[in-house]
Amino acid sequence: MKLNSTPKKDGFYMPSELAPHKCTYLLWPERPDNWRLGAKPAQKAFRQVVETIAKYEPVVLCVNQSQYLHVLGMNMKNVYVVEMSNNDSWIRDSGATMVVNDKGEMRAVDWGFNAYGGMLDGIYYPWDFDDYVGAKMANIEKVDRYVPDDFILEGGAIHTDGEGTLIVTEETMLSPDRNPEMTKEQIEEKLMEYTGCEKVLWLPYGVYMDEDTEGHVDNVCQFVAPGKVVLAWEDNPDDPQHERSVKDLEYLESVTDAKGRKIEVVKIHVPNVITFTKEEAEGIDQVEGTYPRNEGDRLPASYINYYNCNGAIILPIFNDPHDVDAIQTLSNIFPERKIEPIYAREILLGGGNIHCITQQVPKI
Amino acid sequence: MKLNSTPKKDGFYMPSELAPHKCTYLLWPERPDNWRLGAKPAQKAFRQVVETIAKYEPVVLCVNQSQYLHVLGMNMKNVYVVEMSNNDSWIRDSGATMVVNDKGEMRAVDWGFNAYGGMLDGIYYPWDFDDYVGAKMANIEKVDRYVPDDFILEGGAIHTDGEGTLIVTEETMLSPDRNPEMTKEQIEEKLMEYTGCEKVLWLPYGVYMDEDTEGHVDNVCQFVAPGKVVLAWEDNPDDPQHERSVKDLEYLESVTDAKGRKIEVVKIHVPNVITFTKEEAEGIDQVEGTYPRNEGDRLPASYINYYNCNGAIILPIFNDPHDVDAIQTLSNIFPERKIEPIYAREILLGGGNIHCITQQVPKI
Numbered sequence: 001m002k003l004n005s006t007p008k009k010d011g012f013y014m015p016s017e018l019a020p021h022k023c024t025y026l027l028w029p030e031r032p033d034n035w036r037l038g039a040k041p042a043q044k045a046f047r048q049v050v051e052t053i054a055k056y057e058p059v060v061l062c063v064n065q066s067q068y069l070h071v072l073g074m075n076m077k078n079v080y081v082v083e084m085s086n087n088d089s090w091i092r093d094s095g096a097t098m099v100v101n102d103k104g105e106m107r108a109v110d111w112g113f114n115a116y117g118g119m120l121d122g123i124y125y126p127w128d129f130d131d132y133v134g135a136k137m138a139n140i141e142k143v144d145r146y147v148p149d150d151f152i153l154e155g156g157a158i159h160t161d162g163e164g165t166l167i168v169t170e171e172t173m174l175s176p177d178r179n180p181e182m183t184k185e186q187i188e189e190k191l192m193e194y195t196g197c198e199k200v201l202w203l204p205y206g207v208y209m210d211e212d213t214e215g216h217v218d219n220v221c222q223f224v225a226p227g228k229v230v231l232a233w234e235d236n237p238d239d240p241q242h243e244r245s246v247k248d249l250e251y252l253e254s255v256t257d258a259k260g261r262k263i264e265v266v267k268i269h270v271p272n273v274i275t276f277t278k279e280e281a282e283g284i285d286q287v288e289g290t291y292p293r294n295e296g297d298r299l300p301a302s303y304i305n306y307y308n309c310n311g312a313i314i315l316p317i318f319n320d321p322h323d324v325d326a327i328q329t330l331s332n333i334f335p336e337r338k339i340e341p342i343y344a345r346e347i348l349l350g351g352g353n354i355h356c357i358t359q360q361v362p363k364i
Numbered sequence: 365m366k367l368n369s370t371p372k373k374d375g376f377y378m379p380s381e382l383a384p385h386k387c388t389y390l391l392w393p394e395r396p397d398n399w400r401l402g403a404k405p406a407q408k409a410f411r412q413v414v415e416t417i418a419k420y421e422p423v424v425l426c427v428n429q430s431q432y433l434h435v436l437g438m439n440m441k442n443v444y445v446v447e448m449s450n451n452d453s454w455i456r457d458s459g460a461t462m463v464v465n466d467k468g469e470m471r472a473v474d475w476g477f478n479a480y481g482g483m484l485d486g487i488y489y490p491w492d493f494d495d496y497v498g499a500k501m502a503n504i505e506k507v508d509r510y511v512p513d514d515f516i517l518e519g520g521a522i523h524t525d526g527e528g529t530l531i532v533t534e535e536t537m538l539s540p541d542r543n544p545e546m547t548k549e550q551i552e553e554k555l556m557e558y559t560g561c562e563k564v565l566w567l568p569y570g571v572y573m574d575e576d577t578e579g580h581v582d583n584v585c586q587f588v589a590p591g592k593v594v595l596a597w598e599d600n601p602d603d604p605q606h607e608r609s610v611k612d613l614e615y616l617e618s619v620t621d622a623k624g625r626k627i628e629v630v631k632i633h634v635p636n637v638i639t640f641t642k643e644e645a646e647g648i649d650q651v652e653g654t655y656p657r658n659e660g661d662r663l664p665a666s667y668i669n670y671y672n673c674n675g676a677i678i679l680p681i682f683n684d685p686h687d688v689d690a691i692q693t694l695s696n697i698f699p700e701r702k703i704e705p706i707y708a709r710e711i712l713l714g715g716g717n718i719h720c721i722t723q724q725v726p727k728i
Binding site for chain 2: 001002023058060065068069072075076077078079080081082083084085129132135136139140142
């Protein structure tokens with residue numbers, strides 16, 4: 001049922017991704033104008049993500065009817081295959097943000113979705129099915145939902161510590177193709193009303209060339225604990241990522257969170273530059289209205305786009321010299337969690353990574 | 365996940381419909397070659413059933429994508445709207461039978477479905493979506509499923525007392541368009557293996573002119589307690605229903621259940637003869653391959669096709685003089701349950717009634 005109130009008014013808030021989960025949702029990739037070779041290489045990578053998460057918690061895998069029997073037939077343990085019409089597979093962005101209260105109740109926030117820019121510069125058209133992925137998630141979980149009127153937000157544009165602080169990027173949130181009629185203050189107010197947070201931190205930048213999302217926070221910075229984040233870093237001052245990382249670091253060093261804490265920053269160096277090969281680009285259908293992928297395009301590769309599930313971290317790696325550092329850094333931060341590295345180039349080719357294709361449902 | 369064992373081997377059994385439910389599933393009617401006037405009158409009746417059940421337990425309402433926004437927009441309390449491609453709306457028959465064990469676990473039995481007769485005389489074609497309704501129900505409920513190989517069964521063809529006894533009709537179960545290669549003994553064995561029952565009672569007949577289902581038990585006889593049933597009855601010896609009811613009564617008086625109890629039978633008289641009007645028949649698209657509905661066709665109206673939900677009985681009525689008797693008889697049997705009569709002609713016109721369009725998920 002659609003509720004007319006807001007989470008904050010009703011005492012609900014968005015928990016940290018690090019809090020225990022009931023399950024994880026994913027959408028199955030299919031569209032051949034974004035995923036090369038009829039999405040088969042991407043499906044293989046998604047399946048690896050699904051089966052890895054399913055070792056730790058139940059997975060609800062949402063699939064267009066056209067792929068339903070294919071996926072059901074994989075008969076994956078602890079994986080539940082549910083029909084859901086979709087335009088593409090970024091459930092972090094199209095899905096619901098679950099909120100909870102102190103009585104152990106859960107509800108959903110079903111944000112507006114316009115494929116990262118609507119008619120101005122959305123990356124695919126139409127996005128009618130994806131706009132209802134959040135509603136469908138809420139209904140499958142049998143929870144009521146809040147629907148912020150006239151407000152576009154992708155789940156990958158926000159991270160929370162679960163203790164009142166939200167982190168976003170100005171690049172995404174102030175982009176003219178999301179909520180151009182709103183001021184920064186109005187956006188901040190809306191975010192707090194629907195996540196139950198009390199303070200929003202505004203990083204200036206996302207990752208360089210993260211053009212699909214216009215710089216989602218979930219590719220550049222993630223809470224590892226209240227008062228502590230990991231940040232995508234580039235040492236080389238000649239690389240355009242360097243200045244972005246420096247500016248974000250300076251910002252983080254200048255602010256406090258909702259509880260008045262300084263923010264501790266742990267850097268995780270990005271992998272070396274990854275670009276589309278000719279073969280990869282040629283495997284993608286060229287379709288009017290879909291964001292094009294060309295040979296030589298630089299991809300927004302980052303280790304920060306990992307996913308926290310119960311007892312594990314599902315980490316994208318790239319067969320890159322920096323892989324080991326990312327694994328070690330996260331191992332040191334999370335000695336109690338298993339690091340599960342997955343070679344994720346095929347997901348990256350679609351424009352995002354493991355965090356972008358997952359959405360948690362908290363355990364209550 | 366599809367399991368390779370059987371419920372009986374694993375200690376699972378089908379509980380009585382009278383046991384507490386977690387929720388009720390329904391499918392939304394849509395096809396204009398079965399439901400008159402683009403299914404709008406039927407949708408109104410289904411909605412009344414949905415909202416009535418939702419007063420007592422959560423309802424999961426499964427809807428083709430084509431009707432999703434229409435139904436979501438109704439914003440019904442305690443009703444969860446889930447996308448599910450379907451050919452028609454008889455979830456009693458196409459859905460899963462849930463089984464439980466004594467440890468509080470639940471699994472699904474995902475029977476084969478061939479639209480009541482497959483290529484021999486199924487009532488619609490194709491039935492590809494409906495054959496996966498059971499699998500989808502299991503996956504939405506996040507339970508594993510048993511899949512009896514090469515075995516066709518509709519959920520409306522079985523009733524259980526939850527204490528080891530199953531009741532079926534010979535008309536349906538021995539029909540040559542379901543499992544013609546199996547003997548009665550083999551069918552009985554399969555039924556017991558997948559419901560966990562120890563004894564099958566074989567009524568000879570269903571309701572007269574119940575031609576769609578070939579005489580499902582759920583239109584003629586239903587357990588009201590272990591050792592006690594209600595039976596569709598017709599006093600008039602000139603009506604073809606009379607002899608059917610008499611034969612069923614004689615059978616029930618001649619047998620004992622799995623626990624050795626005699627069966628007490630309470631008669632509920634059927635309504636007066638109901639036939640398709642010209643206007644009703646003309647409102648249905650005539651389509652090759654779909655069972656035709658013609659003016660003057662007699663409908664298999666019966667009060668026995670009621671549904672037991674938590675604390676209530678959802679009873680089809682027909683604006684018929686016998687309505688009051690049916691209500692009183694059930695009130696006397698179930699003083700602790702609220703009788704909720706719903707005028708159900710529009711559901712009956714589609715070939716079934718309230719029990720046929722509902723499927724319970726037990727509470728564990």
